[in-house]
Amino acid sequence: MLTRVVWSALSLVPSVCAGLVAEQQPFSNAPDIISTTASDVKVPVTLGVMSRCPDALLCEAVFDQVLKKVADKVDLRLTYIGKLNSSEPVFGVECLHGPQECAGNVQQLCVAKYRPMPLWWEYVMCQDYQSKEKVGLADIALKCARVVGIDWETSDVGRCAGLDGSGTGEEGIALLKESVQATKALNVEKSCTILINNEQICIHDETWKECENGHAPADFVRQIQAAYDKLNEGFSMI
Template sequence: MLQQAKDTKVSVQLGVMSQCPDALLCESVFKDVVNNVADKIDLSLVYVARLDPFQNKGVWCLHGPQECEGNIQQLCVAKYTPFSKWWEFVQCQNYQGRYKIGLPSTALQCAEATHIDWEGSGAQACAEGDEGIQLLKDSIKLGNRLNITKSCTVLINEQKICVHDSTWKECENGHSVKDFVKQIEEEYGRLNSV
């Protein structure tokens, strides 16, 4: 009897703020990383913000309430659509320019561009309701647990490997697409060695 091949994906998390220039740069680098290793990673975004009961929705975002909306939209699309659609949606929002991320019109435009049924998928109801707010609060708590304080922080299997904060920092093994791909490939090999 043949043994089933093990296939454990590498957890890759980007600590971001949806309107942050560092996040947009980081996500654009990871667009090329994903093209190389999409089948070996489980990529997610973890949002850097603060729980604050005195703010609208109980959350404070560095670039303002519209950034909170952008974070929520991206989390809801991630929950209700396949990875490839969600990742395209994030790239589309980024392409519109950071000050348009979070606007309902941008979310709708990007949903249409990426063939997401904004209303029918559940993403819109999530983004406009309590579910989206809860997803953002849970993401912030995860970011706190992982000690993510800067956008953009790159983690592989919950270990910080690099930060982009105006410039690349703390990137012991490099910060190019090739460097990230190599680190992911090595981790994938380690996780799946028999």
């Protein structure tokens, strides 16, 4: 398991999704998450991302801090930005940062499908830690699987994404196409776009934008807590 993640400085050259990733700790080691009842309603939280996008890495770093406080109150998912293209020979999807990003998307989707939080999140954090240039590489996919305790070559995750770690498994590619379509249905176009309870509340696209209620980890924690309280009105806490 990762015990400490220290982010390297990313290039500041402007791009569609340029950004800078900050130092963070994995949320799974945090002692201060407040327990909830088994019957509570989780808050849907969606991050619209591209796996090799610096803005996505920054967003995920911020949400690693958020999850230290509210991991048990959210239903978190990543949804991937791309464009369906039947002429694309491997994935049938165009990814902004190239086929390697499509592979990274597939790897993350397969881990998220077959492993629970916080394990799949820790897998994403491991990939991010290697640097955006390495997300999607087969050796990094296998390395991060070992770090978080996934036996890739013999597991459902590996069969989904490709036993060689390539991210070209048939099931994984189908998941990527579904994710791209779902992202389009949400009208998410920028990585990283943050939705809380199905409402777009903030974007990081080179800088923070359209974040009416703030963009610090504490701001997202506050908004999630408010949504959680509203969704669970009438429930008796044990």
